[in-house]
Amino acid sequence: MSRKAVDPVMDHGVPAISWMGVNFDRFAEVQEMFYPGEFELRTFLKARVSASDAISVAALLWPEFRDYRDGVFLSSLFDQAGVDRWFEQYQSAVSAVEASCNHLHLWDAFSAQTEQDRTALSALGAVMQRTWSSALTSAYSDRRFEVRFSDEPTEYGPTLTFFSVDS
Numbered sequence: 590m591s592r593k594a595v596d597p598v599m600d601h602g603v604p605a606i607s608w609m610g611v612n613f614d615r616f617a618e619v620q621e622m623f624y625p626g627e628f629e630l631r632t633f634l635k636a637r638v639s640a641s642d643a644i645s646v647a648a649l650l651w652p653e654f655r656d657y658r659d660g661v662f663l664s665s666l667f668d669q670a671g672v673d674r675w676f677e678q679y680q681s682a683v684s685a686v687e688a689s690c691n692h693l694h695l696w697d698a699f700s701a702q703t704e705q706d707r708t709a710l711s712a713l714g715a716v717m718q719r720t721w722s723s724a725l726t727s728a729y730s731d732r733r734f735e736v737r738f739s740d741e742p743t744e745y746g747p748t749l750t751f752f753s754v755d756s
Contacts (some may be wrong), residue, residue: 611630616709620638622636652681657672658683661734661751662690663690668690684755692749693748694746695714701746711747721751732753736749737749
């Protein structure tokens with residue numbers, strides 16, 4: 590018989606509810622609503638997340654893209670004058686311009702007040718790496734892209750970018 594692992598930080602002896610290594614029971618918002626081990630995702634979302642919150646996060650998870658000068662750019666971050674300046678700096682190297690212009694720090698999109706928040710954003714970044722890759726493949730089946738995720742101490746928090754890869 591297999592048993593769910595008990596989070597060693599929890600002293601309640603109740604199995605931890607987690608996803609992607611993030612223990613929901615550690616969030617203050619969850620602790621306010623549920624007893625340890627009783628987290629229920631739908632109840633939490635209905636009480637804490639509005640439809641506009643949800644669709645905003647969905648727009649980051651599955652972004653729209655903009656084609657410009659043979660490059661592919663996140664519509665939400667696209668600034669034509671800025672992209673043109675990057676093309677001048679990188680001497681028209683499309684992949685380098687895409688990597689610079691599609692660079693997103695999750696700390697610029699979400700508040701991370703606690704260590705648990707930072708852990709959650711790191712897990713979200715890992716998921717976004719896969720969703721961005723899928724969204725790019727769906728929108729551009731004839732092209733190849735590399736989607737990179739980093740959460741290194743030298744970065745400003747969890748960071749994503751993508752760029753075209755030559756065939």
